[in-house]
Amino acid sequence: MSAFSLEPRQIAWCAELRTLAAERLRPLAEKGEPGRVNRALVAELGRLGLLERLFTSGAVDLCLMRESLAYACTEAETALALQGLGAHPVHAYGTPAQRAHWLPRVSEGTAVAAFALSEPGAGSDAGALALRAEADPEAARPDGSPAPALDASPLAAPDGPSRWRLTGEKCWISNAPEADCYTVFARTTPGTGARGVTAFLVPADRPGLTGAALEMLSPHPIGSLVFDAVPVTADDVLGEVDRGFRVAMGTLNLFRPSVGAFAVGMAQAALDATLAHTAGREAFGGKLRDLQTVAHQVAEMALRTEAARLMVYAAATAYDEGAPDVPKHAAMAKLLATETAQYVVDAAVQLHGARALRRGHLLEHLYREVRAPRIYEGASEVQRGIIAKELYASIGEAP
Template sequence: MSAFSLEPRQIAWCAELRTLAAERLRPLAEKGEPGRVNRALVAELGRLGLLERLFTSGAVDLCLMRESLAYACTEAETALALQGLGAHPVHAYGTPAQRAHWLPRVSEGTAIAAFALSEPGAGSDAGALALRAEGEGDGQAEAARRSGSRRADTDGSPAAPDSPPLATPDGPSRWRLTGEKCWISNAPEADCYTVFARTTPGTGARGVTAFLVPADRPGLTGAALEMLSPHPIGSLVFDAVPVTADDVLGEVDRGFRVAMGTLNLFRPSVGAFAVGMAQAALDATLAHTAGRDAFGGKLRDLQTVAHQVAEMALRTEAARLMVYAAATAYDEGAPDVPKRAAMAKLLATETAQYVVDAAVQLHGARALRRGHLLEHLYREVRAPRIYEGASEVQRGIIAKELYASIGEAP
């Protein structure tokens, strides 16, 4: 793969996005309530056409949007990303009816989507999901009908609209969902949830099915969680929530492919979010150290400070290059996307943590004052090292892919 570099049109678009984020999105973000869905902000993202681009652009454009928005307004970036994460399974694996009903509303910013994978006892170990989908009745005829309307092929990637019908195993056409989800972004305020539930016990990742569950289904309740980062996160309780074959995303018992297909796209863009925060912290540090008087000169004149800033810039640029290399690999359909996505997410999120922390140190106490840019970034930057697969999980994925490439298990 050739080295990644931005084209002039992409550079101009990023500058435009930063301006939009600062002038139109940040004022709406500042009016929002921490820990709550900011529907006015989401609606503005829709009016600007950015939400629609989640479903019409590739991974590189997704990363450009996330990095640019994160630089100027992390709340806008997160609102955009959560709409994409929650609704991408519908776009890539949903039926025509599911897509027609939900995607226009998500794109307009009038419906809030959420991705419900994690559970109290199954965070990093997604194969240990315990939310039960208990079947009701014989769905042989229904399963056969539904198999012809799927948009996902047997390996979990999107299929062309005119793909031939799939062979779907016989099974129930109705289920009841019972259990809990936790650490779910946009919960409990979302309008629809991509929910992963166990349809076949004792089979690990192989027995999980993805369902598209509207928030108004009977038996579905939730509660907000107070977290360090200010975006909305909550828990969900499923008390025999009814779902049918019309709610399945992809294929029964193959929902883990839906989850991994979504995460392979969004992991590099989590890295782009982190790079945007790192760049904002770096630029703030350059301005501060260039203008701050200390020890008879400027802070930048101290070699230790200058070297620290150089290290921050070096790591930020290295992370940026890896993020866009991974996104380019995804857009080109490269075979090593899982490894590249994990590497990009790992390096970028760890780098952002380092850069923001170093920026706080160089700014001193002022950076810890409530309302300071770095105080905000310091709270925001910690979570990405955990969600969508903690750093330790990313290392495990990388090692697994490396050993698989030589035909050996780690």
């Protein structure tokens, strides 16, 4: 795997993104309602061409976008990332009809996408999904037209598309319940763990699909979904029946390093704020920066932030080059960067003192934002498990 370094055009693009985030996106973010989808912000991301780049660029560009936006406007970063997470399965595994219908709208910011994997009893253990996709030989197609009869197989009919009813719950779903479409992972074959899961593309207006918003620590939209015999057909399948776990992991292998980029952007914002504060703050007859304990703390913050950044872009480069060890590098990048950002933001708050805890302060905002990435898209403990599994697999031993 080659080493990563930014080219001049990438450096210029990152600077442009920071300016756009500060001048055009942050004002829209500030007008949004906490916990709700900010459609004006999503639409602006579409007008700027950033959403389209989710599907035309590689992992490195995705990380550059997420880090740069996170530095100046975490709400814009999150809105962009959630569009990508929700619609990447359509881009990578969808049929031509699915792609043609949804990707232009997601890219324009006129449709909001969501990735529905987690459940009340299956968060980190994705193989324990309980949302059921039960064969439904009597149902009509979602458009109301009669469905052909199924043969003896519960999953396929030779004379027409297969049909299921989705029953169960999803929880902790970003953009729920306001998204326009959901990538939903459901169990089509009981008792088979991760091997019996299928990914479905489910429009929000399907009968039987309802949801509720959840109030969380960070302000981005997140909610629960209830599936009450929601009808889906083979036309809604993403990828292959019973191979939806591949869809989920393929998506997460791309987005986990970029979660790290989000974390690095927050860490850099906290570090820069700390540099400015400690350089100007009078204390004990001099500047805060003159105290060795403070200077060494800032140096440690910078060291860890740069190390995390290098790990993130190494993982993104591995993904773009099709390296065989992408899952290991993706897990390492997410783990190191999110844990680092937590450390850096916490240290920044400590060096700023009480002012950093005042509502509306940058660090108060970052302190609330930085906690969740250590949990979503695989908690830190899960990432350590993935790393260990990949390491032992490389020597032919199971952990």
